[in-house]
Amino acid sequence: MKSVKKWLGNKPSKCDVCGADVKQGFVDGRTKHGPWGILCGMCHKEIGVGLGTGYGQKYELQDGEYIKING
Numbered sequence: 809m810k811s812v813k814k815w816l817g818n819k820p821s822k823c824d825v826c827g828a829d830v831k832q833g834f835v836d837g838r839t840k841h842g843p844w845g846i847l848c849g850m851c852h853k854e855i856g857v858g859l860g861t862g863y864g865q866k867y868e869l870q871d872g873e874y875i876k877i878n879g
Contacts, residue, residue, distance in 0.1 A: 815867050815874035823848035825855065833874070837864020 820830050824845035835852040837859070838844050847856055847864075857863050865879035 813876040815876070819874065820846040822846075823851050825851040831869065833866065833868040833877075835859070835864045835866050835879075837879075838862070 815836075820834055822828065823830055823834070825839075825847060828848040828850070830846060830848050833849070835847045835849070835856060836844065837847055837852055837856045839847070839855045840857060841855065844864075852864065852866075859866055859879035861879075863879065865876050867874040868877045869875075
C-alpha cells in the first residue's frame with residue numbers, strides 16, 4: 809500500500825505570487841527566479857520549474873487535509 813504524504817505546515821490560503829486563493833490545491837515549488845513559495849496553478853505554470861525533488865510538490869485538498877499528489 810502506498811503511503812500518503814500530507815502537508816504538515818500551516819494551511820496556506822493565498823498564492824505567494826499573485827495572492828489568489830489556494831483552497832483546493834497548490835504547489836510548494838521553486839520559481840524561475842530562484843525562491844520557493846506556495847503557488848497557485850496559474851503561477852506555477854507561468855514561473856514554476858516543474859514538479860519533483862528539487863522542483864516542487866503538488867498538493868490537493870482531500871477530506872480537509874492537503875495530500876501530495878505529484879512531485
